[in-house]
Amino acid sequence: MMLEFFFTRGLRALATLLLIVTITFVVLRLSGDPAINILGLDASDEAIREFRRSWGLDQSIWVQYVRYLQAVIEGNLGRSMLDGRSAVDAVIERLPATLSIMVPGFVLQLVVGIPAGILSALRRNTWLDRLVMTSSVVCFTMPGFVFALLLVMVFAVTLHWLPSGGAGTLAHLVLPVLTMGFFGAATLARFTRSAVVDVLGQPHIRAATLRGIPRRRIVLLHVVPNAALPVVTIIGLMLGGLVAGAVITESVFSWPGIGRLLVTSVASRDLAVVQTILLMVGTAMVLANFCVDLAYGFLDPRLRHGQGNSANKG
Amino acid sequence: MPSFLEVQGLTKHFSVRSGAGLFSPRIPLKAVDDVSFSLKKGETLGVVGESGCGKSTTGRLVLGMMAPTHGSILLDGTAVHTRHDAVWRAQRQRMQMVYQDPVSFLDRRLPVGRQVMEPLTVHSIGSSVAERREKAEALFSVVGLRPDQFASYPHELSGGQRQRVILARALVLDPELLVCDEPVSALDVSVGAQVVNLLKDVQLSRGLTYLFISHDLKIVRQVADRVIVMYLGRIVEEAATQELFQQPVHPYTRALMSAVPSLKPHPQRRLSIQGSPPNPMQVPNGCVFHPRCPRASKLCQTERPELRNIAANRSVACHHPEDTTVSSPRKLETI
Amino acid sequence: MALVASTRSRSTWQRVTRSPPSIVLAFVWIAIMVVIAVTANHLAPYDTAATDLGARLRPPVFMSGGDWNHILGTDQLGRDTFSRLVLSVRASMTIAIISTFIAAAIGIVLGFVAAHSRGRLEQIILMLIDAQAAIPFMIVALAVLAFFGNSLVLFTVLLGFYGWERIARLCRGLALSASEQGYTIAVRDIGASPVRVYAMHILPNVASSLIVAMTLNLPEVILLETSLSFLGLGVQPPLSSLGNMVGAARDYMERAPWLVLAPSAVIMFTALAISIIGDWFRDLTDPAGESAR
Numbered sequence: 001m002m003l004e005f006f007f008t009r010g011l012r013a014l015a016t017l018l019l020i021v022t023i024t025f026v027v028l029r030l031s032g033d034p035a036i037n038i039l040g041l042d043a044s045d046e047a048i049r050e051f052r053r054s055w056g057l058d059q060s061i062w063v064q065y066v067r068y069l070q071a072v073i074e075g076n077l078g079r080s081m082l083d084g085r086s087a088v089d090a091v092i093e094r095l096p097a098t099l100s101i102m103v104p105g106f107v108l109q110l111v112v113g114i115p116a117g118i119l120s121a122l123r124r125n126t127w128l129d130r131l132v133m134t135s136s137v138v139c140f141t142m143p144g145f146v147f148a149l150l151l152v153m154v155f156a157v158t159l160h161w162l163p164s165g166g167a168g169t170l171a172h173l174v175l176p177v178l179t180m181g182f183f184g185a186a187t188l189a190r191f192t193r194s195a196v197v198d199v200l201g202q203p204h205i206r207a208a209t210l211r212g213i214p215r216r217r218i219v220l221l222h223v224v225p226n227a228a229l230p231v232v233t234i235i236g237l238m239l240g241g242l243v244a245g246a247v248i249t250e251s252v253f254s255w256p257g258i259g260r261l262l263v264t265s266v267a268s269r270d271l272a273v274v275q276t277i278l279l280m281v282g283t284a285m286v287l288a289n290f291c292v293d294l295a296y297g298f299l300d301p302r303l304r305h306g307q308g309n310s311a312n313k314g
Numbered sequence: 315m316p317s318f319l320e321v322q323g324l325t326k327h328f329s330v331r332s333g334a335g336l337f338s339p340r341i342p343l344k345a346v347d348d349v350s351f352s353l354k355k356g357e358t359l360g361v362v363g364e365s366g367c368g369k370s371t372t373g374r375l376v377l378g379m380m381a382p383t384h385g386s387i388l389l390d391g392t393a394v395h396t397r398h399d400a401v402w403r404a405q406r407q408r409m410q411m412v413y414q415d416p417v418s419f420l421d422r423r424l425p426v427g428r429q430v431m432e433p434l435t436v437h438s439i440g441s442s443v444a445e446r447r448e449k450a451e452a453l454f455s456v457v458g459l460r461p462d463q464f465a466s467y468p469h470e471l472s473g474g475q476r477q478r479v480i481l482a483r484a485l486v487l488d489p490e491l492l493v494c495d496e497p498v499s500a501l502d503v504s505v506g507a508q509v510v511n512l513l514k515d516v517q518l519s520r521g522l523t524y525l526f527i528s529h530d531l532k533i534v535r536q537v538a539d540r541v542i543v544m545y546l547g548r549i550v551e552e553a554a555t556q557e558l559f560q561q562p563v564h565p566y567t568r569a570l571m572s573a574v575p576s577l578k579p580h581p582q583r584r585l586s587i588q589g590s591p592p593n594p595m596q597v598p599n600g601c602v603f604h605p606r607c608p609r610a611s612k613l614c615q616t617e618r619p620e621l622r623n624i625a626a627n628r629s630v631a632c633h634h635p636e637d638t639t640v641s642s643p644r645k646l647e648t649i
Numbered sequence: 650m651a652l653v654a655s656t657r658s659r660s661t662w663q664r665v666t667r668s669p670p671s672i673v674l675a676f677v678w679i680a681i682m683v684v685i686a687v688t689a690n691h692l693a694p695y696d697t698a699a700t701d702l703g704a705r706l707r708p709p710v711f712m713s714g715g716d717w718n719h720i721l722g723t724d725q726l727g728r729d730t731f732s733r734l735v736l737s738v739r740a741s742m743t744i745a746i747i748s749t750f751i752a753a754a755i756g757i758v759l760g761f762v763a764a765h766s767r768g769r770l771e772q773i774i775l776m777l778i779d780a781q782a783a784i785p786f787m788i789v790a791l792a793v794l795a796f797f798g799n800s801l802v803l804f805t806v807l808l809g810f811y812g813w814e815r816i817a818r819l820c821r822g823l824a825l826s827a828s829e830q831g832y833t834i835a836v837r838d839i840g841a842s843p844v845r846v847y848a849m850h851i852l853p854n855v856a857s858s859l860i861v862a863m864t865l866n867l868p869e870v871i872l873l874e875t876s877l878s879f880l881g882l883g884v885q886p887p888l889s890s891l892g893n894m895v896g897a898a899r900d901y902m903e904r905a906p907w908l909v910l911a912p913s914a915v916i917m918f919t920a921l922a923i924s925i926i927g928d929w930f931r932d933l934t935d936p937a938g939e940s941a942r
C-alpha cells in the first residue's frame with residue numbers, strides 16, 4: 001500500500017517536472033527567436049549560429065524538444081545577457097543569499113505560526129484566540145511589501161536601529177527574515193488552529209478528557225500527532241509562498257538573492273536567467289511536494305497500516 | 315397483435331472493484347441477467363423484486379440509457395439505440411421515464427413550468443416559446459396541476475404535485491412508452507393512490523404502454539396486466555397479475571406476498587424470507603434463490619432452473635414450483 | 650420540505666441582521682471603493698498627469714504644512730495624491746475583477762470538461778492543475794512578463810490565470826457530484842446536450858460555491874497585482890495602480906511617508922473587507938462549514 005502510494009506520487013512528480021519543462025519550451029518557442037531571446041540582440045552572428053546548431057534550431061520541432069530536454073538535464077541553459085556568464089552559474093551564485101533569509105524565515109514561520117495556532121485552539125474564544133485570529137487575518141490581507149516597508153519605517157527610518165537594506169552584517173538579516181517569517185505565519189496559525197479544533201472535537205479525545213488524563217498529556221500525545229497530518233500538507237503549499245516572499249523581500253531590502261535577480265532579469269528581459277530560475281523553482285517545488293507526500297505517507301495511519309485508498313483519488 | 319416492446323436475453327454486467335484498494339481487481343456484477351419479456355401496446359407490465367435486484371437497471375436499459383452487455387430490445391420492430399447520438403435523441407420522443415424521487419429529479423433552481431417545457435426546447439418542438447408554453451400548460455391541466463403553479467419552484471410544491479410535474483415532463487413529448495420507476499414509493503399512501511389513478515387515466519386517454527417498476531405488490535396488483543418477479547437480476551416468475559396473486563408458484567414470490575398481510579393468499583403463519591439478503595457480487599451456484607429457499611433440494615444447489623412455461627402465459631424458474639393444480643398451498647406450513 | 654426551506658431562509662436572514670460590525674464595515678468599505686471606482690473621473694480634483702514642481706511632496710491636510718488644496722498631499726512631481734489614489738483604486742479594482750472572472754471562466758470550463766470527459770482528458774487537466782499549484786504563481790507571472798513583455802491587456806489576462814486551478818478543482822468536484830444527482834440524470838435522459846446540462850442546470854446549482862470561491866480569489870488577485878506593480882513589473886506608468894504608487898513613493902519614505910501609507914492602507918482595507926465578506930458568504934451558504942479552505 002505504502003509502496004504503491006510512493007510509486008504513484010513519484011511518477012506524478014516526474015510527470016509534473018516534465019510538464020513544467022515542456023511548458024517552458026513551448027513558451028520559449030512562442031516568444032520569438034530563442035537564439036536572440038537567450039543570447040540577446042547584440043550577440044555576434046557566430047554565437048547565434050553556434051547556438052542554433054547546438055540547440056538544433058534548424059531541425060524539426062521534436063528534435064529541438066529533445067535537444068532542449070538534454071540541455072536542461074545538462075544544466076546548459078544559455079548565458080546571461082548582462083555579463084555573458086552561464087545563467088546557471090549566475091543563479092547558483094545567488095542561492096546562499098536567498099537561503100540565508102529563507103531558511104530562518106521558514107523556521108520563524110513554524111516557531112510562530114504553529115504554537116500560535118495550537119494555543120489559539122486550546123484557548124478557544126478567549127482574548128488570546130481573538131488576538132491571534134485577528135492578527136492572522138490582518139497579516140493575511142497585508143501585502144508583503146507593505147509589511148516590509150512598515151518595518152523599514154519603524155526600525156530603520158524612525159528608530160535607526162537597523163539598516164534599511166543591503167547585506168553584509170547580521171543586522172542586515174533581521175528585517176528580511178522578519179518579513180519572510182510574516183509571509184507564512186498567519187496562514188499557518190489559522191490552519192493549525194482549525195486542525196487542532198477538529199481533533200479536539202473527536203470522540204476519542206473527549207473520552208480521554210473524561211477519563212481524567214491530564215490535559216498536557218492529551219495535547220502532547222493525542223492532539224498534536226493527529227493535527228500534524230493536515231498541517232504538514234499546508235506546509236508543502238507554504239513553500240510556494242516562501243519563494244514568492246523571497247522575490248518581494250529581496251526587492252525591498254536590496255538583498256542580493258535569487259528573487260531580486262529574477263526581478264531585475266525580468267525588467268531587462270534576460271531570458272536565459274529567467275528560464276533558469278523558473279526551472280529551478282519548479283524542480284524545487286516538485287521535490288518539496290514529493291517530500292511532503294512522503295511525510296504524509298508516514299503520518300497517515302491509514303496508509304501506514306495498509307488500509308484506505310487515499311492514493312486512489314483522481 | 316405483434317408485441318410493441320420485445321426484450322430478448324437482456325444482460326447487463328457492471329464492472330466493480332472487489333475491494334477498496336487501488337489494485338483490487340474489477341469483477342463483473344450481473345445487475346441484469348438474461349431477462350426476456352414482451353409487451354403489447356397499451357399494456358402494463360409490472361416489475362417487482364427486492365431492492366438491488368436490477369429493476370431500475372432493466373428500466374434504463376429498455377430506454378436505451380445505457381448499452382446492454384448482451385441482448386436485444388425492439389421497440390415497435392426497431393432496435394433501441396444506445397449510442398447517445400441523433401437517433402438516440404429522436405428516440406426520447408417515443409419513450410420516457412417517470413422517476414422515483416420527485417425531490418431530487420427536479421432542478422430546484424428552475425420554475426417547474428420551465429422544466430416541463432425543457433424537453434420541447436431540447437427537441438426544438440414548437441416554433442415559439444409561447445407555443446411551447448401553451449403545450450406545457452395544457453399538460454399541467456392533464457396531470458391536475460393549477461396553471462398558477464407554472465412559475466412555482468419545486469420546494470413550493472407538495473410531494474404529489476412534484477410527482478405530477480415529473481409526469482408532465484415525461485408526457486410533454488407525447489411518448490408511447492413510459493418506464494415508471496417506483497413512481498409513488500416516495501409518497502404517502504393516499505397521495506400515492508391518487509398518482510396511481512392519474513397514471514391509469516392518462517394511460518387510457520393516451521394509449522400509453524407502461525413498464526411499471528415497484529416493490530409495492532399492492533400497487534402493482536392495481537395497475538399491472540402482467541407481472542414479472544425479479545431476483546438477483548433474473549426473472550423468477552412471470553404471470554398475468556390475476557393469476558400471480560391468486561396462485562404464486564415460485565417460493566420467492568410466495569415469500570414476497572406473505573410479507574404483505576393483506577395479500578396472503580390464505581390465512582397462515584407469516585413466512586418470512588430466510589437468510590441474508592442477496593449480494594449481487596456473489597451470485598450463488600445453482601438456483602440463485604437456494605440459500606434462502608424453504609424448498610431447496612440438492613438439485614437446487616447445483617443446477618440452475620430455466621424459466622419455463624408451466625401454463626399458457628405463465629412461466630417460472632424453479633425446480634420445485636408450487637403445484638398450480640393443488641388449490642391450497644398447505645405444504646408450506648409443514649416446512 | 651417547504652417548511653425546511655422557510656426555516657433555513659429565516660436563519661439566513663437572522664445571520665444577516667445579527668452579523669457583527671466587522672461585516673457591516675466591510676460592506677461599507679467595499680461600497681465606497683465601488684463608488685470611487687465608478688465615479689473616479691468626476692471625483693478626482695486634479696488631472697493626475699499634471700505635475701506641479703512648485704508643490705512637491707506637500708503633506709496631507711491633517712499634518713502641519715498641509716492644506717485643503719491637496720487633501721492627501723502631493724508626490725515627488727507635485728501630482729495630487731488623492732486624485733492618483735482615486736484612479737488607482739479604479740485601475741486595481743477593475744483589473745482584479747476582470748482577472749477573477751477570467752480565472753472563473755477558465756476554471757469552470759476546464760473543471761466541467763474534466764468532470765464530463767473522464768479518462769485521458771481528465772488526467773491531462775488534473776496534471777495541469779497540479780503543475781499550476783506546484784509552482785508559485787508569482788514566478789510564473791514574472792516569467793511570462795519576461796518572455797512576452799508587458800501591456801495592460803496581457804497583464805490582466807495573466808492575472809486571470811491566478812487561482813483558475815482552485816476553481817477548476819472545485820468545479821470538477823461539484824460537477825462530479827451534481828452529475829450523479831437526479832435532476833441532471835433527468836435532463837440527460839430527456840436528450841439534452843452536455844452543454845445544456847452543464848450551463849443551464851449544473852452551473853446554476855453550484856453557483857453559490859463558485860461565487861464564494863471567486864470572492865475569496867479577489868483579494869489575492871489584488872495583492873498579486875499590487876505586488877507586481879510595486880516591483881515595477883505590473884501596471885506601467887503613466888497609468889497608476891495602488892501598487893506602483895507605493896513603489897514610486899518608496900524612495901521618499903523618510904520625507905513623505907504618507908505617500909507609502911495611503912495606498913498601502915487602501916490595499917489592505919480592500920483585501921481585508923473582501924475576505925471578510927467572502928468568509929461570511931461562505932458561512933452563509935455552507936452552514937456546516939464543510940468546505941474548509
Ligand SMILES: Nc1ncnc2c1ncn2[C@@H]1O[C@H](COP(=O)(O)OP(=O)(O)OP(=O)(O)O)[C@@H](O)[C@H]1O
Pocket residue numbers: 328329330343344345363364365366367368369370371372529594
Ligand atoms: N452504474 C452502476 N455501476 C455499478 N453497479 C451498479 C450501477 N447501477 C446499478 N448497479 C448495481 O446493480 C444492481 C441493481 O441495481 P438497480 O438499481 O437496478 O436495482 P433496483 O432493483 O432498482 O433496486 P431499488 O429497488 O433499490 O431501486 C445493484 O446491486 C447496484 O448496486
Ligand code: SF4
Pocket residue numbers: 564565566601602603604605607608609610611614619631632633634635
Ligand atoms: S429451484 Fe429450488 S431453490 Fe430455487 S426457488 Fe425453486 S425450490 Fe427454491
Ligand SMILES: [Mg+2]
Pocket residue numbers: 369370371495
Ligand atoms: Mg431502483
